[in-house]
Amino acid sequence: MKNQKRTTIYDIAKKLNLNASSVSRALSNSSNVSEATRDLILRTAKELNYKQNSLASNLRKGHNQTIGVIVPRINQNFFADVIAGLEEVTYQKGYNLIICQSNESYAREVESVNTLINQHVSCIIISVSADFEDDSHLRNIIAQGIQLIQFDRVADNLATFKVVNDNELASREAVSHLIEQGYKRIALLEGPQNLNIFKQRRDGYVAALEEHGFEVLPELMIENAWTKELGAVATRKLLSMANPPDAIFASTSDFSALGVLEVAHKMGVVVPDELGICGYSNEAFTEITTPSITTIDQYSVDMGKTIANLFFQEIKSEDKDVVPKIVNIQPKLIIRSSTLRNKKPL
Amino acid sequence: MKNQKRTTIYDIAKKLNLNASSVSRALSNSSNVSEATRDLILRTAKELNYKQNSLASNLRKGHNQTIGVIVPRINQNFFADVIAGLEEVTYQKGYNLIICQSNESYAREVESVNTLINQHVSCIIISVSADFEDDSHLRNIIAQGIQLIQFDRVADNLATFKVVNDNELASREAVSHLIEQGYKRIALLEGPQNLNIFKQRRDGYVAALEEHGFEVLPELMIENAWTKELGAVATRKLLSMANPPDAIFASTSDFSALGVLEVAHKMGVVVPDELGICGYSNEAFTEITTPSITTIDQYSVDMGKTIANLFFQEIKSEDKDVVPKIVNIQPKLIIRSSTLRNKKPL
DNA sequence: TTAATAAAAGCAATCGATTGCTTTTATTAA
DNA sequence: TTAATAAAAGCAATCGATTGCTTTTATTAA
Numbered sequence: 221m222k223n224q225k226r227t228t229i230y231d232i233a234k235k236l237n238l239n240a241s242s243v244s245r246a247l248s249n250s251s252n253v254s255e256a257t258r259d260l261i262l263r264t265a266k267e268l269n270y271k272q273n274s275l276a277s278n279l280r281k282g283h284n285q286t287i288g289v290i291v292p293r294i295n296q297n298f299f300a301d302v303i304a305g306l307e308e309v310t311y312q313k314g315y316n317l318i319i320c321q322s323n324e325s326y327a328r329e330v331e332s333v334n335t336l337i338n339q340h341v342s343c344i345i346i347s348v349s350a351d352f353e354d355d356s357h358l359r360n361i362i363a364q365g366i367q368l369i370q371f372d373r374v375a376d377n378l379a380t381f382k383v384v385n386d387n388e389l390a391s392r393e394a395v396s397h398l399i400e401q402g403y404k405r406i407a408l409l410e411g412p413q414n415l416n417i418f419k420q421r422r423d424g425y426v427a428a429l430e431e432h433g434f435e436v437l438p439e440l441m442i443e444n445a446w447t448k449e450l451g452a453v454a455t456r457k458l459l460s461m462a463n464p465p466d467a468i469f470a471s472t473s474d475f476s477a478l479g480v481l482e483v484a485h486k487m488g489v490v491v492p493d494e495l496g497i498c499g500y501s502n503e504a505f506t507e508i509t510t511p512s513i514t515t516i517d518q519y520s521v522d523m524g525k526t527i528a529n530l531f532f533q534e535i536k537s538e539d540k541d542v543v544p545k546i547v548n549i550q551p552k553l554i555i556r557s558s559t560l561r562n563k564k565p566l
Numbered sequence: 567m568k569n570q571k572r573t574t575i576y577d578i579a580k581k582l583n584l585n586a587s588s589v590s591r592a593l594s595n596s597s598n599v600s601e602a603t604r605d606l607i608l609r610t611a612k613e614l615n616y617k618q619n620s621l622a623s624n625l626r627k628g629h630n631q632t633i634g635v636i637v638p639r640i641n642q643n644f645f646a647d648v649i650a651g652l653e654e655v656t657y658q659k660g661y662n663l664i665i666c667q668s669n670e671s672y673a674r675e676v677e678s679v680n681t682l683i684n685q686h687v688s689c690i691i692i693s694v695s696a697d698f699e700d701d702s703h704l705r706n707i708i709a710q711g712i713q714l715i716q717f718d719r720v721a722d723n724l725a726t727f728k729v730v731n732d733n734e735l736a737s738r739e740a741v742s743h744l745i746e747q748g749y750k751r752i753a754l755l756e757g758p759q760n761l762n763i764f765k766q767r768r769d770g771y772v773a774a775l776e777e778h779g780f781e782v783l784p785e786l787m788i789e790n791a792w793t794k795e796l797g798a799v800a801t802r803k804l805l806s807m808a809n810p811p812d813a814i815f816a817s818t819s820d821f822s823a824l825g826v827l828e829v830a831h832k833m834g835v836v837v838p839d840e841l842g843i844c845g846y847s848n849e850a851f852t853e854i855t856t857p858s859i860t861t862i863d864q865y866s867v868d869m870g871k872t873i874a875n876l877f878f879q880e881i882k883s884e885d886k887d888v889v890p891k892i893v894n895i896q897p898k899l900i901i902r903s904s905t906l907r908n909k910k911p912l
Numbered sequence: 913t914t915a916a917t918a919a920a921a922g923c924a925a926t927c928g929a930t931t932g933c934t935t936t937t938a939t940t941a942a
Numbered sequence: 943t944t945a946a947t948a949a950a951a952g953c954a955a956t957c958g959a960t961t962g963c964t965t966t967t968a969t970t971a972a
Contacts (some may be wrong), residue, residue, distance in 0.1 A: 226710060226711065226958095228957095228959085229957055229958070229959065229960095230958075230959095238921075238922090239921065239922045239923075240920080240922095240958085240959075240960090241922065241923080241959090241960075241961075242920080242921055242960060243962090244958095244960055244961085244970095245921095245961090247959095248959095248960085250961095251920095252920060252921075253919095253920070253921080254920060257920080257921085258611060268917090269706070269709065269710075270930050271680070271684050271710060271956085272681045272684050272958090273577050273625070273684070273958050273959070274684040274685050274686065275596050275621050275624050275625040275686055275688060275957085275958080275959095276684075276927090276957070276959045276960090277958080277960075278621050278927095278957035278959095279621040279622050279927050279928070279929095279957095279958085279959080280925070280926070280959050280960045280961085281927085281959085284621065286664075287849065290647070293650065294646055294649050294650045295643070295646035295650035295867070296674070297641070297646075300640055300643075300646040301641045302639045302961080303641065303665075304639065304641035306669065307666070307667050308667075308669075311667075311674075311678075314681075315687065316664050316681060316924095317665055317666075318632075318663065318664055318665075318668075319653070319663055319664075320653070320663075321650065321653050321654075321657075323654075325945055328657075332657075333658075334617070334756075335662060336621045337617045338617050338618050338619070339620050339662065340620065341623075342693070347707075349669045356780065360615070363570060363615065364615075364617060364939090365572065372767055377718060388866065396897060408875045412605050416925070418934075429877035429960070442613070478854065479914075489924095494574055503850075504849075504851060505851035505854055508824065508851055508854070508855055509854055509855075510856045521641070524900060537573075564958080572928095574927095574928055574929085575928070575929065575930095576929095578927075584951075584952090585951065585952045585953075586928085586929075586930090586952095587929090587930075587931075587951075587952065587953080587954095588950080588951055588952080589929095589931060590928095590931085591930090591931090591950095591951090593929095594929095594930085597949090597950095598949070598950060598951075599949095599950070599951080600949075600950060603950080603951085617966090618928090618929080619929070621927085621928080621929095622927070622930090622957090623927035623928080623930075624929095624957095624958095625927095625929080625930050625957050625958070625959095626928080626930045626931085626956070626957050627929085627930070627956065627957085629922085670928045705935085795935050839930095846920055853920060
């Protein structure tokens with residue numbers, strides 16, 4: 221059973237007393253084969269259970285119908301959704317996806333890039349790891365003549381195609397909403413600032429506060445409160461302050477927001493009356509917590525589709541050098557109970 | 567920039583006035599190259615930014631360090647977790663994953679199988695689609711000399727390596743738990759019976775009832791209540807019966823269980839006092855609903871690792887024909903508030 | 913019926929890396 | 943210093959499909 225020989229075009233050619241080139245042409249449905257021999261070849265191919273060897277074909281043709289994807293974690297909802305969206309489109313076009321996860325490790329990200337270069341993929345789609353250091357590996361992708369599309373977490377200094385969410389806008393809208401609901405002291409839970417998405421969310425937070433004439437208070441901005449646990453820790457600290465915040469924007473994730481909610485419950489702080497909570501990502505669970513959590517939808521599956529379409533429609537089809545382009549997807553604030561309180565007169 | 571030539575071993579050989587075979591041997595670190603020339607070659611390779619062409623290498627060597635994966639949906643938590651587990655192990659071994667989603671369509675599953683055969687992957691890991699029809703495409707994988715591992719949703723009649731959960735046991739434990747909590751009329755929400763996992767869960771349900779001397783009532787077994795919406799519809803119907811159930815086991819998914827919970831809330835049925843609810847899969851949200859939902863953990867990430875290890879340790883290493891083996895993973899009943907009521911004396 | 917043209921099929925090189933075998937070079941033994 | 947041996951390097955075929963070019967066969971025009 222093992223290592224048995226597969227049927228090749230030579231087997232078919234031999235059986236029919238033809239040349240392999242005719243078999244190849246018949247199978248690829250190109251010209252210069254008579255109707256009769258084509259039929260014969262196709263029938264024989266089926267009979268011998270012939271399957272093309274894509275390795276050989278791709279090697280000869282000099283391109284590979286494969287796209288590489290590198291994400292921090294495959295089983296994080298946002299990335300799983302993006303990948304599902306990507307697959308949906310690439311499948312239609314007959315392309316395969318090779319998927320790697322960096323596990324938030326820069327070293328592993330670099331290794332994955334190298335593997336994908338070796339595989340001669342025609343495009344690499346990447347969202348960088350949390351401990352992203354420098355972009356030399358990304359530059360190497362371009363140097364090897366492979367298309368590069370960055371998404372979500374992108375390296376700012378590198379001019380490539382990018383598909384991102386307008387994190388600053390979303391953040392600004394979320395904070396503005398909190399202000400409109402009458403919250404006065406709004407805390408921010410932040411992610412690592414070496415990732416541009418978190419910088420942008422902070423920028424949006426600051427912009428909204430300033431826009432409404434609020435003071436920006438460093439003591440209300442907690443770095444690295446990414447997970448549920450860290451969100452909980454940060455909340456405990458914030459709510460124990462002499463002058464505690466009356467709203468917390470967990471700009472890192474909904475998981476962080478969930479940590480906030482649980483601590484509030486435990487400390488007997490009523491949400492949304494005494495504390496407003498806003499998360500980020502529109503995870504499925506935000507709809508079913510008590511109260512449900514206000515959050516930001518990133519249209520992740522659509523983002524995947526957008527990325528794939530960008531490749532097929534704008535990058536691949538062009539022979540001339542294409543000008544890198546940034547697609548900015550408008551995220552949407554989903555207002556739920558955790559921030560909806562009747563506005564009290566001032 | 568486009569279609570530029572990459573550095574090959576011939577470029578290196580030419581530059582150093584050597585033969586390509588020496589370059590190849592130096593790069594693969596095999597014998598018959600002097601220390602001096604090896605160093606020279608490695609230095610030059612780095613200098614010219616040489617990257618191996620895996621297509622050519624794999625074609626020549628006759629095997630491909632790639633594993634194909636086909637799942638119904640990439641962004642369904644269970645499958646995303648399994649894939650993450652797979653990737654974790656295959657990455658360590660220098661293997662790549664090509665990932666396809668069937669979108670629960672049999673036709674697409676067949677197509678994906680063919681693509682992966684063409685890619686000459688060394689193994690295909692599959693969980694079949696909901697409208698699985700027959701296993702000829704799977705037999706074809708074997709006929710082409712490619713290893714096949716089925717997981718979770720498997721084709722029973724085909725003897726291959728399989729990694730599954732003991733669905734019957736899990737189901738029996740869940741129903742037994744409900745009975746122990748004093749529930750008397752336990753309804754079952756079922757999935758399509760052409761998938762063996764759902765058949766097994768039904769079997770476990772029936773077995774538990776019979777074990778405890780309960781009657782099996784067909785009117786309490788609702789087919790095709792897979793999603794949250796269908797779970798809600800089924801619940802509405804069940805709770806409107808003259809003699810409604812006092813517990814619902816949503817054996818299809820936690821989403822279905824969530825549908826049950828929401829309808830119960832709306833109809834003013836108190837959970838767990840008047841209605842016990844048990845789901846399946848241990849989705850993240852089951853922990854944070856009110857009340858939290860009793861469910862079954864499938865150890866999905868571990869399952870992925872188990873599958874990958876099976877390939878590397880038992881299948882790949884053996885040269886003799888290996889005997890297919892079924893690995894049965896013990897799922898775990900996670901008891902939460904939705905089924906915990908104080909047992910009332912009969 | 914012959915010549916001109918078009919269609920069909922074959923030839924051979926190619927994509928890039930690998931590897932069994934042979935030849936050349938370097939090292940050790942006689 | 944020469945012969946025997948070992949190490950290093952080169953030669954050439956190979957993996958399977960593709961494709962520009964040439965040759966053969968079939969078709970149409972003269």
